[in-house]
Amino acid sequence: MxxxxxxxxxxxxxxxxxxxxxxxxxxxxxxxxxxxxxxxxxxxxxxxxxxxxxxxxxxxxxxxxxxxxxxxxxxxxxxxxxxxxxxxxxxxxxLKEQINEIDAVVVSAGAIEASDKKRATALLTPIDIYTTAGADGQISSALNYLPGVQKVGESEGLFIRGGTGTESKIFMDGSLINNYFSNSIPGIAGRDQFNTSLFKGNIFSSGGYSALYGQALSGALMLESVDLPDQSSYDFGISPIFLNAGFQKLDDKKTYSYGASAGYSLLSLMQKVFDFNTDFIDAPQGFNGDANFRIKTKSGGLFKYYGMYNTNKMGVKTESLESEYDFALVRLKGKNTYHNLSFRQKFGKYLLNVGTSYSYNRSNLNFSTETNTLESEKTELLNAGNYINLKAVLERKINKISAVRGGFELNNASEQLNFQDIQKNYRDLISAAFVETDLGFSNQFSAKIGLRGEYSSFLGKANIAPRFALAYRLAKDWTTSLAYGLFYQNPESKYINSPSNLDFQQSQHYIFQIQRASEGRSLRLEAFYKKYNELVKVQNIGEINGQYQSVQTAVNNNGYGFAKGLELFWRDKKTFKNIDYWISYSYLDSKRDFMNYPMSLKPNFASEHTLSVVAKRFFPELKFGTNLSYSYSKGRPYYDIATKTVNGEEVNFIRNEGRLKDYSALNFSFNYLPNLGKKDSKAFTVLVLSVSNILGSKNIYGYNFSRNGNQSSAVVPPVNTFVFVGAFISFGVDRTQDAINNNL
CATH class of the missing domain: 2.60.40.10 (Immunoglobulins)
Known part of the structure; x- marks a missing residue:
């Protein structure tokens, strides 16, 4: 068997x-x-x-x-x-490739994004900005630690790749912010007027930006405000120089929220503690208030409103460069209001974004002189402007990684200027239409193609600006991008004091980038070339005595120039436990013949070599963070440009010139998250100690010259070393763990 x-x-x-x-x-x-x-x-x-x-x-x-x-x-x-x-x-x-939004290569030449972690290295989130030593919690100051941005301490604005501060524009939820910075006195940079916590993300483009934006020769910063808050909360901030408080109220169903805040700042106490370079006869002070609401519709749409009102004033006294006066005095009274309303809604395969903004800005500068303690009559320079922006964008997804969008934009400006015998009423309506498409050919290859057209009622002229960019994945973590764009910008209205046959200023961008992005690490190498045409040339039409100032007017568009360079950016959050650091380096070669330059010169706001290092170390068990930053830039050139008569014609010439000493600053800040109140209470506290320029480097931003050129004085920071101490408290929500997870 x-x-x-x-x-x-x-x-x-x-x-x-x-x-x-x-x-x-x-x-x-x-x-x-x-x-x-x-x-x-x-x-x-x-x-x-x-x-x-x-x-x-x-x-x-x-x-x-x-x-x-x-x-x-x-x-x-x-x-x-x-x-x-x-x-x-x-x-x-x-096989055929599976098109995937996460895996698809994205065009990134010229842009650094911090709003969509799937598509770019998260950079400059609000936590990043608040914990960057030397940034003072300001978005614009934090951008100085990125490649392509120049540190120009005597003037506000983003100076990008050889461009002036006015050649970059800032947008909120798609709408132009016409007055992002506070009013200030010549030689002292204005500060950000917008709270960093207002924004949940940003896209910073140092060139080759989208056709959805215009009127900027150099770059654009696109800020996206927060949506509904997670919880209701009450916030307080206190320091020797300011006091503020605010609240956010969220309804139980989380369908709407509203909030408001107010603050007051005064620098007089710090003047008694530190040895200021600037003699403030009126200590800088300001009041700010804002309000907001968010409404979510039943169909998934979102209304967002933000409004703010600021006032500020200050007065400065300096030794006069003119022999007939002892001192020059400048006093400022400024006010600004801004309102932004936006709506976002999906309609099937379409996404509609509509936004409008209104801003009003008034700057009143009074110039006078003092001799033997007697003050002269004041000379007033008054600027006031109303600005309205309206923008609509309709987008349709073609597939997972392709889309087409288009829309229109209206930007209306109405300005007044009064100075001695000069009175100006400037009005302009810039209307624009644009179309742009994202083309995802595969996970390895994509393109962005756009076209923007504008018409200026003041210039009586129109322009067409094509832009395109390509991206290709070389290997798993390596991508390369190429971008080209044509960009137009109206001449600055402050130089338009008489009828002139002016045209748009123009720049062309060529950008090549190689990037390696992996979890916790990012490396970017970028080369660029910018060509400028139709830049504005000006001539002097008036002057202010004391600390010699001149009033200029645009005469033609015969200016031109170029900027080229290389940039390196490396960020690492993985190699060392609880340490986040980044290094950026920029090389810039630039020349321009514009404004009152007698010939093509290296701009006095452009440095050849710029280096920044930022490092952050957090100790989770102690809830304590230390932050360090260092910035260096090669000394910028300076010029004393005067006018002389040759054969009956006024000709500009360089009377004095030189190079500033190299700029350097080492900054520290410390952040501590103590446990206040009961262990389970919903409270969040941050104690901050920040020291700017801890080594006390005596940096110089430039020189002022007398009318005859025989006397000069250095333009320096208001104070060499500054210490800030403050406490920020939130009730109703405990963000401690979020702060720890973000390496605060």
Whole structure:
């Protein structure tokens, strides 16, 4: 019996072995074998996985018609009908790439984004900005630690790749902010007027930016405000120089919220503690208030409103450069209001973004002189402007990584200027239309193509600006991008004091980038070339005594110039535990013939070499963070440009020139998150100690010259070293763990 059973088992196994059919083949993509592809005979347990060359092989006892499936996360599933008989079956498959929004390469030449972690290295979030030593919690100051941005301490604005501070524009939820910086006195930079916590993300473009934005020769900063808050909260901030408080109220169903805040600042106490370079006869002081609401519609749309009102004033006294006066005095009274309303809604495959903003700005400068303690009559320079912006963008997704968008924009400006015998009423309506498309050809290759057209009622002229960019993935973490764009900008209205036949100023951008981005690390290498045409030339039409100032007016568009350079950016949050650091370096070669320059010169706001290092270390167990930053820039050139008469014609010439000493500043800040109140209470507290320019470097921003050029004085920071101490408290929400997770 045992022999019979053994023989029967042997016979059955032999029969089954003869019944097995081998299925084999190769799976490829663009003629290259693909590994890790799952090859499954549907509705069975039979199958295999491809090897490194894309080959597979397995056996099955199934017979008849079946479906062979080929699946891989990065490729579209392929199904093939096969017939299984007594003969072996060979099946080859050619895969098609699975288009995936996360895996797709994204155009990034000229742009650094901090709003969508799927698409770019998260950079300059509010936590990043608040914890960057030396940034003073200001977005514009934090951008100085990125490649391409110049540190120009005597004037507000973003000086990008050889461009002036007015050649960059800042937008909130798509709408232009006409007065982002506070009013100030010549030689002292205005501060950000907007709270950093208001924004949840940003896209900073140092060139080649989208066709949705215009009127900027150099770059654009696009800020996106927060949506509904997570919880209701009350916030307080206190320091020796300011006091503020605010609240946010969220309804129980989380469909709407509203909030407001107010603050007051005064620098007089710090004047008594520190040795200021600037003699403030009226200590800088200001009041600010803002309000907001957010409403979520039943269909998923979102209304957002933000409004603010600021006032500020200060007075400065300096030794006069003119022999007939002892001192020069300048006093400022400024006020500004800004309102922004936006709406976002999806309609099927379409996304509509509509926004409008209004701003009013008034700057009243009074100039006077003092001799033997007697003050002269004041000379008033008054500027006032109303600005309205309206913008609508309609976008339609074509597939997961392709889209087309278009829309229009209106920007209306109405300004008044009064100075001595000069009175100006400037009005301009810039209307624009634009269209742009994102084309995802594959996960390795994409393009962005845009076109923008504008018409200026003041100039009576129109322009057409094409822009495009390409991106290609070289390897898993390596991508390369190429961008080109044509950009136009109206001449600055402050130089338009008389009728002139002016045109748009123009710049062309060429950008090439190589980037490596992996988890926790990012490396960017970028080369650029900018060509300027139709830049404004000006001439002097008036002057202010004391600390010699001049009033200028635009005469033509005969200016030109170029800027070229290389930039490096490296950020690492992974190598060292609880340490986040980045290094940026910029090389810039630039020359311009514009404004009152007598010839093509290196601009006095452009430095050849700029280096920044930022490092942050957080101790989670102590809830304590230390932050360091260092910035260096090669000394900028300076010029004393005067006018003389040659053959009956006024000609500009350089009377004095030189190079400033190199700029450097080392900054520290410390952040501590103490436990206040009960352990389970919803409260969040941050104590901050910040020291700017801790080594006390005596930096110089430039020189002022007398009318005859024989006397000069250095333009320096208001104070060499500054210490800030403050406490920020929130009730109703505990953000401690979020702060720890973000390496505060």
């Amino acid at each position: 045992k022999t019979k059973l053994s023989f029967l088992a042997f016979f059955l196994s032999l029969t089954l072995s003869f019944a097995q059919t081998r299925i084999s083949g190769k799976v490829s993509f663009k003629n290259k074998g693909v590994s890790e592809v799952n090859v499954i005979l549907k509705d069975t347990y039979d199958g295999a996985t491809t090897d490194a060359e894309g080959n597979f092989s397995f056996e099955t006892s199934e017979k008849g018609d079946h479906v062979l499936s080929f699946t891989h996360p990065k490729y579209i599933e392929v199904n093939k009908n096969i017939e299984i008989g007594d003969q072996n079956v060979v099946v080859n498959a050619e």
